[in-house]
Every structure is written in structure tokens, then in C-alpha cells.
Amino acid sequence: MSRHDGPGGGSAELQRPKLVPLHGVPMPDIFLENWEAVEKFQADPQDLLIATYPKAGTTWVQEIVDFILQDGDADRCRRAPMDSRIPFLEFSCKGFHPPGTELLAKMPSPKVIKTHLPFQLLPKSFLDQDCKMIYCARNAKDILVSYFHFDSMNKLQPEPGTWEEYFHKFLQGNVSYGLWHDHVKGWWEQKDKHPILYIFYEDIKEDPRREIVKVMRFLGKALPDTVVDGIVQHTSFQSMKENPMSNYTSVPAIVFDQTVSTFMRKGEVGDWKNHFTAAQDKAFEADYVRRMKGCHLRFRTELQGGQ
Template identity: 55%
Template sequence: SSLYRFPLLPVRGIPLMNHIANSWDTIWAFRPDPSDILIATYPKAGTTWTQEIVDLLLHNGDADACKRAPTPARSPFLEIVSPPPILSGIDLMKNMDPPRIIKTHLPFQLVPPAFWENKCKTIYVARNAKDNMVSYYHFDCMNKTQPEPGPWEGYISKFMRGELAWGSWYDHVKGYWKEREKRNILYLFYEDMKENPRREVERIMNYLDLSLSDEVISRIVELTSFEIMKENPMANYSCIPTHVFDNSVSPFMRKGQVGDWRNHFTPEQSKMFAEDYDKKMKDVNIPFRTLI
């Protein structure tokens, strides 16, 4: 069914889901508490994984405490206002005590300014462009609230032109990168988290000024592995009904790997993509792993 597949609407040039654009003034005016923690990502870069890590860190690795509710109810999605049954982030936060773990996909310039006025801790997660796109493609196939992805070949072009929901991946990763020092943003990479999850969990812990025992850190690393999260009904988005997230098309917890792009890009597509990528990324030196 294409019940929820509305066209995107631009906000200051960024294509967003239409209900976000229609509620823009409310979103822009949102005032977080200074203790709130923002997790910012381009869609499909490792948001849910990071949300789970932070929730466990704040709960000293207590697995049961972090099964109190599904991810979107524990960690509100700032700009999602409707449609049901996706929970409206701002409404949810009215009934939650800070510190709240707030998810956003907004590009840096669209983050409500009160986050910076209040110096909220912000964790940005970036994922290499090709895997990020592959994950987004499968998500757009299964998520009936996003526009139809169309054929893969055309999807690559849309990604390169920044026409997907939340706009250009290139501008997104660059926007936060340029601001990371001034705004004290912890800038993480999905590939680093896969390579050495313990090291990255410890980086997040230190950034949040927490100090947990080695044993608790080990438990958090274990509980946030792809295999465990895939089976955790409070972390795997099985809370979203199948007419909205159609798991038979592709599960939310799909593969959780680095390099799955190799199963999707032809050599020609890869070459064309790389040439364009180099042009778009040459003004920054973000240490993405080279994926050839």
C-alpha cells in the first residue's frame, strides 16, 4: 500500500517528509533541556545502534531498564510529528524527564538553535556513502511513510542529487563536520563502531562524562551487537506495524555490515559514483574509510 507515501516538501531547500515541513515552526522553536543528548545522523547511518548504546550507558548497562519501551518511545525522534503510529517526538518529550536521548536526521543548519544555546551534548554518526545509500534504499522499499525509491539505478542519481528525504548526504556529513569543534560535537563513524565497538562505546561514555566499570562496558558492547539488537523487540522496530514498516520487504535490522554496497553497485556505477564523490568531498578531509 502507498497509503503514507506522500511527496517530500522543502524546508529551506531541504526535502523533508511533508508532515515535518507542515509543522516546521513548532520543530524550529523546540527548546531542549541543557542535559538532553542529541543523536544526529543522516538516515540509516547507525542511529538506532547509538540510541541503544547511550540509553544503556545512562542506565549503567541495565538491560531490563532499556527494555521499558521500544526505541522511538525511549528516545524521541525530534522532527517526527505524525502520522500515527509513529510517535510524535515533541509530544513524547512533554512527558519525559531530562536527560532525554533525542534523535534527529536534520542537517546541522536545521537543528533548532536552542540545542546550541543550551550547549546540549551532540553525537553525530556518519556512515560511508555507499553503504548508507544501500541501507536507505532497502528502508525506502519497506517504509511506507517515505516516497517510493524506484529502481536502484535512479536511486543512485537521487542520492547524488540530494533528493531523498533529509536531503544531501554530502552536505549532511560536511555540515556537522565543520561545526564539530565549535559545538563540541562527538563525530563518530559507523565503520569504527563495527571495527572496535568497545573503543567507541568508551568514547561515548567519556564524552558523556560517565565512568562505568569494565564489566558494565563489556555488557553494553554485547547488548548492542547487531545480533542481539536484531532479536530485541524493544530495539528492532518490530513495534511499528507491518502496514507501515513492511518487514517482509526488508527488515529494519537488515544486515548491519560494512561493504554491502559491493552486492549492489556495478563496477560502472561505482566508478561514476566515485568521480562525483571526489568532486563533492574535495573541500573537506573527513576520514571516511576508502571503499574501493
């Protein structure tokens, strides 16, 4: 099902996917075309999985991990765009880009792999092989805003509608990968049963060096302070936004229309305040309390002292 071949091999408008339930989790229908290969994916014990709910700092953590594994060598980290360096496991869009499973099949281990899958949909081999996993969580208010802008520019996501419509879709879990609440809780509940490092976007923003060192130790690496300082600099939001190997400008405009919104937009904590109305904030808070009842996870929706 090619979605971008026009007459004579030219480009036509991409047809946005529809959401379909996969074991109760809403997913873009295009991803289901390759689901059997995802489910059967065989991880190696040395493989590392980076997992997030969408727009929770995925690319940031990927870049940090790659810099650590490449001993802080910026040139090596510019060897290819992010989606080639760290393939997206469940991604599938025939006629546009090879599925994540195909890219991974050609890579030697140890591999670093990206996923947005909730824990219950994770291929069994990651658990059987006792693979290390890093899960990065971000507060839901900022994710909602970021996800709306992302879905507006990304033609491989369902049509977002208006901000007001999207706000309600998100609260109902009627977006790709379902409810944020279930996703963060699902991984949180498993973090002590498997080798999972559970980190927070807000913590990286507050003190990137501290969190980079935490990731480095989890990966069993020891790098000199000067190298760590370089990693902090190279993985800053501004550096990544200007780096074509991490800012996704290599993705064709028919897929990512970055005139609508840039892939790397603001990277702030608290941007939700520029979007939420008072009524939306009240509705969000009431829904949040209900869905997170009994969960000890705590999120910060702003940082002291601003950005």
C-alpha cells in the same frame, strides 16, 4: 491528515509522502505539518542529541547511549521500544503516531533526543543551551544501499523506485534530508565549535568496545569493565536484531513492511559491493570527488579482514 484510517476504523494502505524543500533541504511533506513546533523546541542544558544522516547507525548509537545512561542494566533498556525511549524530534505523521515534539514535551530532563536534521536546520535552543551532541557518520556507499532497502519497506518515506533510479536520486540529493555529502560536512565543520562528539559507524564496527568507551567518557560516565563488556554484548547487531525493543517490530506492518526488508538488515561495512555495478561505482566516485573537494573527512568503504 490521517493516512491509515480505513472504513470503520480499519487499516487502509498508507499514502506515501512527497518530498518538499524545507529551507533548501528535501523533506517528507508529512514532517512539515509540525515544523513550527520543531523549530521552537526548547532543549534543556542536560539534554543529549543524537544526530545522523539516515541509515548511519542511528539505532545502534541510541542503544549504546541508553545502555551507558542505564549503567548497563538490560532490563531497564527494555522498558519501552526505541522510539519511546529516545523520541525522534522532527517526526510527524498525524493519525498514526504522536509527533516527536509531543513525546518530548512529556519527558523529564535530561532527555535523549534523535534527529536526522542537517546542522543548519537544528532548533536554535540546542546551541543556546550548549547541549552535548553525538553525530555518527557512515560511508555513503553503504548508506545508499541501506537507505534504498529502508525506503522500500517504510511507507512513511517517498517511493524509492528501482535501484538504478534510487542510485541517481541519492547522488542528486533527491532523497529525504538531501545530500549526504552536505550533511556529514555540515556537522563536521561545527564539531569544534560546539560540544559535539563526531564518531564513525565503521569505527564502531571495527572496535565496538573502544567506541563505547569514547561515548561513555563524553557523557561523563565511568562504568566498570564488566559492565562495559555487557554493553558491548547487548548492543551487538545480532542482539539488537533479536530485541523487540530495538528492532522496530512493534511498528505496524502498514508502516514498516518487514517482509520487504527488515529494519535491521545486515549492519555490515562493504555491502555496497553486492549492489553497485562497475559503471555505478565509477559514477559515484567521480561525483564523490567533486562534492567532497577540499574536505578533510575520510571514510572507509571496507574494513581490513572483512567483518
